[in-house]
Amino acid sequence: MTEPILSLRGLVTEFRTADGVVHAVDHVSYDIYPGETLGVVGESGSGKSVTVMSILGLIPSPPGRIAGGEVLFKGRDLLKLSRKELQRVRGREIAMVFQDPMTSMNPVFTVGDQISEALLVHDPHMGDDKARARTVELLTLVGVPNPDSRFDQYPHEYSGGMRQRAMIAMAIANQPALLIADEPTTALDVTIQAQVLDVLEKAQRETNAATILITHDLGLIAEMADRVVVMYGGRVVEVGDVNTIFHAPRHPYTLGLMASLPRLDADLKRLEPIPGSPPSLINLPSGCAFHPRCRLTKGREVCRTDIPPLREVDGTGHRAACHFSEEMHAAVEQIEAETGVTLTGDSQ
Amino acid sequence: MSTDAPERPGVPQESSLHERTPVGEEILRVTALTKHFPIRAGLTKRQVGKVHAVDGVEFELAAGETLGLVGESGCGKSTTGRTIVRLLDPTDGSIVFKGRDIAGYSRRQMREVRREMQIVFQDPYASLNPRITVREIVAEPLRIHGRYRGSHQGKDRVAELLTLVGLNPEHGNRFPHEFSGGQRQRIGIARALALNPQVLILDEPVSALDVSIQAQVINLLEELQDELGLAYVFIAHDLSVVRHISDRVAVMYLGKIVEIGERRAIYAEPTHPYTQALLSAVPISDPALRGKRERIVLEGDIPSPANPPSGCNFRTRCWKAEEICAEEDPALIDRFGHGHPSACHFAEPKAVIKAELNR
Ligand SMILES: Nc1ncnc2c1ncn2[C@@H]1O[C@H](COP(=O)(O)OP(=O)(O)O)[C@@H](O)[C@H]1O
Ligand SMILES: Nc1ncnc2c1ncn2[C@@H]1O[C@H](COP(=O)(O)OP(=O)(O)O)[C@@H](O)[C@H]1O
Ligand code: SF4
Ligand SMILES: [Mg+2]
Ligand SMILES: [Mg+2]
Numbered sequence: 001m002t003e004p005i006l007s008l009r010g011l012v013t014e015f016r017t018a019d020g021v022v023h024a025v026d027h028v029s030y031d032i033y034p035g036e037t038l039g040v041v042g043e044s045g046s047g048k049s050v051t052v053m054s055i056l057g058l059i060p061s062p063p064g065r066i067a068g069g070e071v072l073f074k075g076r077d078l079l080k081l082s083r084k085e086l087q088r089v090r091g092r093e094i095a096m097v098f099q100d101p102m103t104s105m106n107p108v109f110t111v112g113d114q115i116s117e118a119l120l121v122h123d124p125h126m127g128d129d130k131a132r133a134r135t136v137e138l139l140t141l142v143g144v145p146n147p148d149s150r151f152d153q154y155p156h157e158y159s160g161g162m163r164q165r166a167m168i169a170m171a172i173a174n175q176p177a178l179l180i181a182d183e184p185t186t187a188l189d190v191t192i193q194a195q196v197l198d199v200l201e202k203a204q205r206e207t208n209a210a211t212i213l214i215t216h217d218l219g220l221i222a223e224m225a226d227r228v229v230v231m232y233g234g235r236v237v238e239v240g241d242v243n244t245i246f247h248a249p250r251h252p253y254t255l256g257l258m259a260s261l262p263r264l265d266a267d268l269k270r271l272e273p274i275p276g277s278p279p280s281l282i283n284l285p286s287g288c289a290f291h292p293r294c295r296l297t298k299g300r301e302v303c304r305t306d307i308p309p310l311r312e313v314d315g316t317g318h319r320a321a322c323h324f325s326e327e328m329h330a331a332v333e334q335i336e337a338e339t340g341v342t343l344t345g346d347s348q
Numbered sequence: 349m350s351t352d353a354p355e356r357p358g359v360p361q362e363s364s365l366h367e368r369t370p371v372g373e374e375i376l377r378v379t380a381l382t383k384h385f386p387i388r389a390g391l392t393k394r395q396v397g398k399v400h401a402v403d404g405v406e407f408e409l410a411a412g413e414t415l416g417l418v419g420e421s422g423c424g425k426s427t428t429g430r431t432i433v434r435l436l437d438p439t440d441g442s443i444v445f446k447g448r449d450i451a452g453y454s455r456r457q458m459r460e461v462r463r464e465m466q467i468v469f470q471d472p473y474a475s476l477n478p479r480i481t482v483r484e485i486v487a488e489p490l491r492i493h494g495r496y497r498g499s500h501q502g503k504d505r506v507a508e509l510l511t512l513v514g515l516n517p518e519h520g521n522r523f524p525h526e527f528s529g530g531q532r533q534r535i536g537i538a539r540a541l542a543l544n545p546q547v548l549i550l551d552e553p554v555s556a557l558d559v560s561i562q563a564q565v566i567n568l569l570e571e572l573q574d575e576l577g578l579a580y581v582f583i584a585h586d587l588s589v590v591r592h593i594s595d596r597v598a599v600m601y602l603g604k605i606v607e608i609g610e611r612r613a614i615y616a617e618p619t620h621p622y623t624q625a626l627l628s629a630v631p632i633s634d635p636a637l638r639g640k641r642e643r644i645v646l647e648g649d650i651p652s653p654a655n656p657p658s659g660c661n662f663r664t665r666c667w668k669a670e671e672i673c674a675e676e677d678p679a680l681i682d683r684f685g686h687g688h689p690s691a692c693h694f695a696e697p698k699a700v701i702k703a704e705l706n707r
Binding site: 043044159161162189190191192193194195198216217218219220221222223224225242243246247256257258259260261262263264265267268270271272273274275277278 | 420421528530531558559560561562563564566567570585586587588589591592593612615625626627628629630631632633634635636637638643644645646649650665701702
């Protein structure tokens with residue numbers, strides 16, 4: 001098998017707040033391989049964003065602190081790099097697209113100048129004219145109409161969808177090996193999301209960059225991801241290829257998400273919500289953090305005492321962090337009967 | 349508290365306004381509803397134009413049913429909802445509630461209507477007073493309407509309402525910030541139900557919630573509907589949520605309804621190009637469908653409602669548009685005799701969600 005381009009190993013990130021220590025990322029490990037799209041899914045506050053901010057050295061300190069682990073990128077531990085070295089990696093080898101491009105674009109410079117600047121920082125010999133030409137090329141690639149005149153406009157003169165296109169253009173300007181997209185379409189309407197997804201797919205093809213796609217939208221994951229990481233309470237609870245995750249989930253939280261989800265393509269008998277609410281990361285439940293909401297635990301003590309390790313469930317790289325994941329088959333069938341959703345069925 | 353008896357001429361008899369409309373019978377009918385906001389400029393605040401936020405919306409709602417109102421942001425869903433409950437004054441059109449046109453009702457007349465028709469907002473935090481306890485929040489409409497009679501009866505009613513929406517009545521003395529988003533939405537619903545209304549306008553009630561909590565609130569709304577015979581106008585931009593909860597669905601674009609019909613008809617056989625594009629663009633949470641669906645990608649952005657295109661206002665993004673579309677505003681009419689009107693000169697049934705539906 002090919003080597004991963006990025007490996008997180010036991011990453012721990014905390015925030016010290018007046019209410020206590022927020023365990024935002026709690027021993028998170030996952031890999032991403034060249035050219036693939038890795039979907040990271042989980043409800044808000046599960047640690048998805050803080051994980052990738054840690055990768056890029058963007059955790060505000062204080063209150064934040066990376067308390068442990070490794071982030072291996074092409075064999076180097078990014079956590080050990082100097083600020084300057086990290087800056088070189090960021091933007092050139094690893095690029096990022098955020099939910100709100102206004103936060104990562106400078107309102108006082110034109111869109112074109114910012115993209116050109118990104119090019120020039122990493123290749124000072126390029127020269128202004130060439131940078132402008134390349135920027136116009138990039139804007140064309142991402143479907144910004146009239147790129148020549150749009151070059152000289154400011155971010156606020158772009159619509160939300162156009163800004164996100166420009167953001168993608170900037171992100172791929174230096175042919176990064178890894179693209180991190182954190183909720184890139186969450187703020188957009190569905191028809192505009194469709195446009196941006198098209199552009200994102202095109203940008204991936206163009207650069208062959210590996211992509212980490214963070215979203216709370218299972219639909220987006222199903223359409224875009226090759227493999228999926230499911231996060232809960234700052235931990236990874238399940239990893240697997242996209243078909244396996246959707247058709248044969250082996251963690252009750254993953255199943256709970258699917259049973260909660262109304263479907264565009266089916267009339268469900270009812271939704272089967274996960275009871276209770278997401279945990280506080282200051283005061284995480286003992287043992288398996290999911291146990292107070294879990295349909296599988298049935299009061300068994302080990303769930304309350306031992307943190308379940310992320311373990312292989314079927315020998316295909318599919319891993320789940322549940323003491324009783326072998327009971328999941330029956331749980332899936334039960335949910336199918338209760339809600340009318342087809343997970344394992346004929347759609348495969 | 350003063351009495352809530354109607355004393356002004358023009359106020360409908362309490363007996364008829366507060367009589368329950370039998371399930372299945374029309375309770376609300378909106379006709380040619382229009383709301384324009386003035387655009388002002390300059391020192392004199394001269395009006396230089398208007399935002400066509402709602403432009404001739406028509407639908408009816410039967411007692412006990414759910415009408416989903418769906419469309420992208422800025423298409424006029426909230427303005428429609430707020431105008432119906434008269435938080436905004438309509439520019440034009442009629443709003444017939446239980447047989448009477450309330451479009452021109454005074455504040456005082458609306459007070460009686462509010463007992464029967466309530467609105468719930470997306471952001472419960474913004475709409476709940478942060479400084480009073482949850483018990484007081486829920487009691488407030490009872491007090492305003494003189495229904496918090498005797499401290500016992502009032503307290504019991506509040507406890508009953510909190511229980512009804514799945515909250516522990518013992519937590520009634522807490523403040524809104526002590527509750528999670530989902531719980532706050534339950535508080536908003538309890539307050540809306542205090543006066544035992546028959547219609548709820550729900551403006552994006554679950555849009556801000558995570559999926560597991562969203563499902564809890566959706567189930568609650570369904571249970572309340574069954575138990576209390578409520579009718580809902582359910583406003584949302586999430587087409588999957590709307591499919592799950594609605595009996596009928598209206599799709600809005602730039603202030604107009606472009607297609608309306610039974611839920612199954614809208615999802616299985618959309619006829620308006622905008623509905624088709626919208627449905628085709630929603631990601632479906634089944635990787636087996638990847639690459640098997642056509643994603644209709646519309647060009648360009650939604651035009652400004654301050655300056656909507658002539659004729660069919662969707663024409664600037666429509667792949668079917670021809671000359672007639674710029675000249676003639678297509679009427680919202682049943683074009684195929686299947687009881688499911690659409691406003692397009694070139695309407696045509698087309699399954700876009702799944703090939704299997706294409707029967
Ligand atoms: N600067 C910060 N200070 C304190 N807590 C923070 C900070 N940034 C994030 N957190 C906390 O870290 C947790 C994980 O957040 P995040 O990774 O943003 O979640 P997600 O992206 O999954 O929605 C949350 O509880 C959040 O409140
Ligand atoms: N009070 C107001 N003044 C001026 N324009 C408004 C006002 N409220 C809404 N609008 C405009 O009316 C249009 C419809 O808005 P809205 O009803 O909120 O849409 P939706 O709820 O579908 O997102 C938008 O263009 C919005 O900017
Ligand atoms: S370990 Fe126990 S509590 Fe956690 S998910 Fe598995 S069964 Fe549920
Ligand atoms: Mg996030
Ligand atoms: Mg709205």
